[in-house]
Amino acid sequence: MASPLELLFDLTFVVAVAQLVVELAHGIEGGHGLEEIGPFLMVFFAIWWAWMNFTWFASAYDTNDVPYRLLTMLQMGGVLVLAAGVPGAFAEQDFRAITVGYLIMRIGLVAQWLRAGFEHPASRATAWRYAAGVSLVQIGWLARLALPADLGVALFVVLAALDLAVPVWAERTGATFWHPHHISERYGLFTIILLGESVLAATAGVQDALGEAGVSGDLVLVSAASLVTLFALWWLYFLEPAGEGLADKRSRSYLWGYGHYFVFASLAALGAGLEVAVAEAGHHLDVAPVALGYAVAIPVGVFLVLLWAVHAVLVSRSQIRPVVILPTAGLVLLVPLLAAAVGVTVVVVIVAALCVFVVTVTLADRARQPIGAQ
Structure with a gap:
């Protein structure tokens, strides 16, 4: 199970992701959402990779003693510095604060790997290769600041x-002994954090809309559809716990773990899209309706496809059927083309209905399976 320290550590990422979602939402509202995709993906990589490194290390070497806790606190400080640098990365392409935050986190992580090498001789070569690899790449990140923009x-x-x-x-000299069910739980917890950011972003949109024009039918409808969408995506993610698959096919953990970058990034981007859709329902934005519709549809479509893909590498028969989820994702990506005629609110409602459709069909198919096959 996730430790209280891991849960505390995750709170710093709540702050970082919140900053990221706000900046992307502002970019979409300003009509230059496409220009923000690059900074969004780069900053999210820093957030995700820092979380990944801590999570997999903790699964193998969580001693929970005083040095471990203090080094974890150092990494938490690095995340907060990174979060403070998010606005500058979007506004001015200034990645200095993010790089410094990343450096602080890496210092803590390298110290953890060095300590693991000293105290666990059986995996010393692997641990020290991790420390060396992380350090060398970090030198590259620092050098990037001095090179032409x-x-x-x-x-x-x-x-x-x-x-x-x-x-x-690093693991060519020997694999670290991470715990598959613990990893599965940690990924699920990060998914909940990202869904929570979407709830927060949508709430911020409602507050802004109420301040501008008060309650309206569109505002109520798009808010309800946003909640339904988030709930459906949560339901789909947890339909198929990955613990057993990771235990049976540990060699495929890289595909599963790295593939989650796009699963997680899509959920973060969805928060920004829903915030903007709610704002549009409350007071008209000077942005093309099709663009606003795609701010919701693209993250949902990517999530649906990648959710199936990351599970497909672990299990021979996924609960989430490609014959259902892939065509539905295609329909989700077509729906925004109707936005100019029917409005953004209707687009969000249709996207929510398609997500509910996938959940319903998946549950019905699962109920028809023999108990031992589920």
Whole structure:
């Protein structure tokens, strides 16, 4: 089970993701949502990868003693510094604060790996390879700040790929003994955090709308549809716990774990989309309705497809059927084309109805299966 320290650690990510969602929502409301996709994906990678590194390390080496707790607190401080730098990354492409926050987190993580190597000789080579790999890539992130700005995106892609390669390289000398059910639980908890950010973002949209024009039918309808959408996505995610699959196919944990980047990013982006949709229902925004519709539909469509994909690598027969979820995702991505004619509120309602359809069909199919096959 997740420890109280892990739950406290996650609270810092609530702050970081909230900042990210706010900035993306402001970009969409300003009519330049496409321009914000790059900064959004880059900042979210930093948030996600920091959470990933802590989570998988804690699953294998959580001693919960004083040094471990103090190093965890250091990493929490790094997350808060990163969160403070989110507005600058969006407004001015200034990644200095985010890089400094990342550095603070890496110092704590490297210290943890070095300690694991000293105290657990059987996995010393792996632990020290982790420490070396993380340190070298971090030097690259710091060097990126001094290089020309027009190389920023290309360097980010290279450094992100190197970060992702560190675990693969480090564990060639021996795999760390992480706990599959604990990992599954931790991913589920982060999913709930991201869904909670969507609830918060939609609530912020309602507050703004009420301040502008008061209660309206569209506001009530889009708010209800937003809640239904979030609830349906929550239901789908937890229909198929991944613990057993991770235990049976540990070699596929990279595909499952790394694939969650897009699952998690889509949920974060959905929060921004719902906030903007609610704001549009309360007071008209000077943004094309189709663009506002896609701010909701694209995250939902990506979530549906990737949710099926990450589970498909672990189980031979997923509860979430591709024959249902893939066509539904396609329909979700077509619905915003109706926005100019029917309005953004109707688009959000239809998207919610399609999510409910997937849940209903999946539950009905599951009920028809023999008990042992579920």
